[in-house]
Amino acid sequence: MSAEYNPLELMVCVGSRVLEDNSTVEVGTGVPMAATLLAQKLYAPNIIAIFEAGGVAPLMPGLPISVGDSRTSHKALLASSMNDVMETCQRGMVDYTFLGGAQIDMYGNLNSTMIGDDYQNPKVRFPGSGGANDLGSLCWKTIVITPMDKSRFVEQVDYLTTPGFLNGKGAREKAGLPLGTGPYKVITNLAILGYDEETCRMQVESLHPGVTIEQVEENCGFELLKAAKIEDTPPPRDEELRVLREEVDPTGYIIGR
Amino acid sequence: MYEDLVEQTEGQSELFCNPDPDLARENFKNKSRALENKVTTVEKAVSDLVEDGDYIATGGFGHVRIPTAILYEVIRQKKRNLGLAGHTSIYDSDILASSGCLNRCDISYVVGYEIRGLSACARRAFQSDKIKKTDWSNSSLSWRFWAASAGLSFVPSRSLLGTDTFKHSAAKTVTCPFTGKKFTALPALYPDVGIVHVSRADIYGNCQIDGILISDEFLARASRKVIISTERLVSNEEIRLEPHLTVIPYWCVDAVVEVPFGSHPGNMPEEYWFDEDFFQMFLGKGKTEEGTNEFFEEYVYGVKDFDQYLEKIGGIRKMNDLRAIEKLIFKKNGS
Numbered sequence: 001m002s003a004e005y006n007p008l009e010l011m012v013c014v015g016s017r018v019l020e021d022n023s024t025v026e027v028g029t030g031v032p033m034a035a036t037l038l039a040q041k042l043y044a045p046n047i048i049a050i051f052e053a054g055g056v057a058p059l060m061p062g063l064p065i066s067v068g069d070s071r072t073s074h075k076a077l078l079a080s081s082m083n084d085v086m087e088t089c090q091r092g093m094v095d096y097t098f099l100g101g102a103q104i105d106m107y108g109n110l111n112s113t114m115i116g117d118d119y120q121n122p123k124v125r126f127p128g129s130g131g132a133n134d135l136g137s138l139c140w141k142t143i144v145i146t147p148m149d150k151s152r153f154v155e156q157v158d159y160l161t162t163p164g165f166l167n168g169k170g171a172r173e174k175a176g177l178p179l180g181t182g183p184y185k186v187i188t189n190l191a192i193l194g195y196d197e198e199t200c201r202m203q204v205e206s207l208h209p210g211v212t213i214e215q216v217e218e219n220c221g222f223e224l225l226k227a228a229k230i231e232d233t234p235p236p237r238d239e240e241l242r243v244l245r246e247e248v249d250p251t252g253y254i255i256g257r
Numbered sequence: 258m259y260e261d262l263v264e265q266t267e268g269q270s271e272l273f274c275n276p277d278p279d280l281a282r283e284n285f286k287n288k289s290r291a292l293e294n295k296v297t298t299v300e301k302a303v304s305d306l307v308e309d310g311d312y313i314a315t316g317g318f319g320h321v322r323i324p325t326a327i328l329y330e331v332i333r334q335k336k337r338n339l340g341l342a343g344h345t346s347i348y349d350s351d352i353l354a355s356s357g358c359l360n361r362c363d364i365s366y367v368v369g370y371e372i373r374g375l376s377a378c379a380r381r382a383f384q385s386d387k388i389k390k391t392d393w394s395n396s397s398l399s400w401r402f403w404a405a406s407a408g409l410s411f412v413p414s415r416s417l418l419g420t421d422t423f424k425h426s427a428a429k430t431v432t433c434p435f436t437g438k439k440f441t442a443l444p445a446l447y448p449d450v451g452i453v454h455v456s457r458a459d460i461y462g463n464c465q466i467d468g469i470l471i472s473d474e475f476l477a478r479a480s481r482k483v484i485i486s487t488e489r490l491v492s493n494e495e496i497r498l499e500p501h502l503t504v505i506p507y508w509c510v511d512a513v514v515e516v517p518f519g520s521h522p523g524n525m526p527e528e529y530w531f532d533e534d535f536f537q538m539f540l541g542k543g544k545t546e547e548g549t550n551e552f553f554e555e556y557v558y559g560v561k562d563f564d565q566y567l568e569k570i571g572g573i574r575k576m577n578d579l580r581a582i583e584k585l586i587f588k589k590n591g592s
Contacts, residue, residue, distance in 0.1 A: 025482040029371045052395060053318045053345070054469030065533075066371045068318030068345065070583060071524040073469050083403055086396035090415055109259070109420075119270070119392070119425045126385045127369030130345055133394035136418045148396040160262060160421040173540065175263045176420030186368030240491055253372055 005236050007147060008191035008255045010208060012038060012244060013236040015098070015145045015187045017046070021140040024048045025096040026089060026188035029067050031145050035187075037063060041243050050094060050119045052131035054080040055144050062215050067131070089138035092178070097135035098143050102126050103157045106202045108164025108183030108195065110121035110136065110144065119159075120181035129161050136162035137177050141184035143252070153220040165200035191216045192233060196225050206231040263419050268426035270391035272310055272329075273340050276410045276444040276590045278511035279491035286479045288508060292493075299563060302484045302512040303330040307450055313444075314402070314480060315550040316453030316473040318345030319366065322466070322529065322576035323523040324454040324486045324517040325565055326563040332356045332502045339508070342399040342448060344472065348523060354382035355543065356553050361389040365398050373536060378543030392425035393417075399472040404478030409540075414438035451477045451480025453505065453522050455560050456505070456527065458487040462510025465502045468526025477505040482486075488528060516563055520577050535570060 005013070010030065016036030017023055020046040027036045036049050037060060048057045051064075056071030056079075064071040073079040082180055090095060101110035116123035136142050142164070146152060164183045165173055174180055182200075186193040190204040203225035204216055209232070217224060249255050269472075279535040307313065313331075315322040326351055331339070336358055343350045343364040350367045353359050368379045382388060393401075396416050406413035413431060417423040418441055431442040451576070453473050462485055466473065477483050485505070496503060518525075522532035522539070542548035542561040560566045567576070581588055 033372075053321070064319055065373070065531060066318065066524070068321045069524045069531070070321070070468055073526070079469045081394060081474065082399045082472050083475065086399060086416075090396075107303060113392070113421070119421075120386045120390060122384055125368055125380050127366045127375070127390065128299050128364050129394040129422050130366035130369075131395040131421045132422060134396035135417065137416045137418065138396075156258060160419075162422075163419045166419045171259075171263050172419065176415065176441070177418050178415055189272060197478055 003236060003238050004034045005241055006256065009108065009241060009244060010143055010236055011147070011187055011189055012238040012255060013191060014233055016240070017043060018143060018187065019044050019096060021046055022046045023095040024050055024093060025098055026050045026094050026139055028097065028099040028132065029256055030100050032100065033064055034249050035145060036098060037248045038244050041247060042240060043209070044177055046086055048086055052085055052135070053082050054085055056080055056085070063253060068079070086134050086138070089135060092140070094139045094143050096143055097139035098145065099135060100146055101162070103152055103154050104144060104146065104186065105154055105157050105167060106165070106226065107168065107200055108142065108144065108202065109157050109160050109166065109184070110162040110164065111159045113159040113161045115158050116194050117158070132162040139182070140181055142182065143187065144183070145187040147223065148190050148216070148219045150219060150221040153222065155222045159188055165195070168214070169198065169200045172243070189220060193224070194227065199225070201225050203227050206232055206233045207231045207237040262421065262424060265424060266430045267424055268405060268428045270425050270427050271389060272427035272444055273363060273391065274446055274448065276411050276447070278408050278445065280534055281405065281447045282408065285469050290508055292461045292507060294516065295462050296460050296490070297512050297517065299326050299330045299514050299515060301516050303334055306482050306484055306511055307331055307336055310338045311449040312336045312439045313452060313474050314342040314448035314449045315346065315349045316451065316471065317520070317523065318351055318471050320343045320523045321523055322454050323349045323520050324452045325521055325523060327337070327452050327484055327514070328352060329557050329566065332358060332553065334418060336545055342398055342446060344494045345395055347371070349381040351395055354388060355549055359388050361446065365389055365393045365395045370536065370540065373540065374538055375445065376543050378549040391427050392422050393420055397443050397444065398426070399475065401443050402472050402475035402479045404445035406445065406475040407448045410445050412445070413440045413442050417441045418467060422518070436504050446479060446481045449482065451476050451483045452481065453477055454486045457491045458513050459491055459493045460513060461493065461507035462513050463496045463503050464505035465483050466504050470504060473589065474504045477509045483510045484512045484514070485510050486519045488517055488525065489521065492513045496584050518567055521567070521570065524583070528583060529576055529579035532579055534571065566581050
């Protein structure tokens with residue numbers, strides 16, 4: 001209980017608990033890779049990690065640096081192609097995708113492309129979609145893992161790179177996206193957020209140790225709804241932290257230690 | 258909010274390559290069917306096959322199995338006004354953009370180095386309007402290559418819909434004649450030159466790739482001209498022993514160049530890991546324009562060829578260290 005941990009470690013530990021065993025998860029770059037690897041070691045040994053460049057179900061000897069490097073197909077079931085992986089998502093075989101993002105709004109729309117209002121001359125250029133738009137469009141449930149503050153949780157994203165619920169219930173279907181897909185959870189350093197079924201708006205579902213609802217609201221640029229019952233997130237266990245630090249990310253690339 | 262995005266039917270950016278399959282067929286009609294020796298040098302492959310203004314597509318995954326040697330030569334020969342398919346492009350798009358080779362780019366991912374963070378010099382290049390940009394996602398570019406490899410003009414997909422990524426693409430929506438459902442229509446992408454680094458190839462250009470393929474089987478089939486760099490040349494007999502391993506057939510290929518360690522500083526599956534020290538050095542230098550210029554002077558213009566470059570980055574000893582990491586051989590520090 002008294003274990004000390006930093007916000008990134010907290011997010012990775014909490015993120016590792018939301019994935020079910022025997023499910024397929026398309027893993028984005030960075031923190032999602034650490035959370036998936038931790039889940040595989042502690043909670044969901046049979047989770048099928050899929051990487052967008054073609055790696056399927058590797059037994060990863062360590063944290064990949066890239067979603068396309070050789071660790072993502074180490075002792076894998078399949079070393080395939082980006083086309084095959086994306087088609088598998090489009091076919092409805094991928095349960096979760098696990099993404100990061102620079103900005104997110106109340107409908108779970110993500111911006112990882114730019115800040116500014118001119119696409120040709122952005123104020124700040126980020127990498128862009130990569131596979132994020134595809135995964136947020138085609139996988140059944142999208143989980144986002146990102147620290148929370150007002151510059152990230154915004155009323156309106158500068159650029160809608162990856163679809164959440166767009167502008168509310170029914171909008172994804174209207175746009176032509178596959179039926180029944182969309183945002184599921186947002187794992188932050190302060191709370192676990194989900195979505196209200198009726199409005200498709202983001203809601204607080206669980207508060208991390210020592211965090212108040214006011215703190216969550218202060219760090220959010222839009223009005224958050226509250227779930228009927230707000231849970232308390234169990235703190236990272238000693239075992240989670242040990243496996244994370246010693247086996248998942250011993251060099252501290254992701255967790256910054 | 259976002260109303261216009263949900264309703265949109267047409268992307269607003271420029272379509273850089275003509276998707277007309279009959280135009281492409283004219284080109285493919287004239288490609289040689291002969292099993293002829295295509296082995297050449299890096300210098301000659303680039304001077305013969307890459308012209309100013311060409312639209313190029315690089316294989317691999319930005320910093321994994323990338324054709325570094327060929328790209329350095331493109332920069333060294335000062336090719337200009339090139340277009341690029343930035344399909345999770347990392348070091349490949351960065352060096353082409355920050356050395357001034359590019360004037361247009363189909364982008365799904367640039368500027369980022371995944372968990373290493375962002376490149377300042379790539380950011381300077383891509384934030385400027387000197388490079389015209391059209392937005393896509395990874396699957397969109399993969400499927401655009403696929404549509405071209407199949408000899409078509411477009412392919413329907415369910416990505417991009419409802420987003421700014423669609424708005425700044427050159428895609429359109431299309432209604433399925435069978436189900437009435439709305440799809441994104443992705444225009445086939447026929448690059449002028451495809452450049453792919455592979456594990457093994459014979460002198461005719463039959464290629465095998467260890468590890469994931471990304472989209473290279475389609476990229477190579479889609480391209481009008483193809484340059485292959487290979488870790489090693491193998492005999493045609495070796496290819497014929499396991500034909501199921503041939504992922505790019507010879508008839509796609511115009512030039513074959515043997516370049517051991519040709520993906521450095523990128524990872525080469527089964528061969529060597531990333532050169533993290535080199536990436537940190539590059540990203541450090543990229544912070545200023547002077548530093549960026551210094552980098553190109555020292556590692557590209559200032560060396561004669563890729564062999565000399567390899568000596569500069571630490572030679573065979575360095576590459577063996579990177580091989581040990583790839584092979585999970587844990588040597589003691591300093592040995």
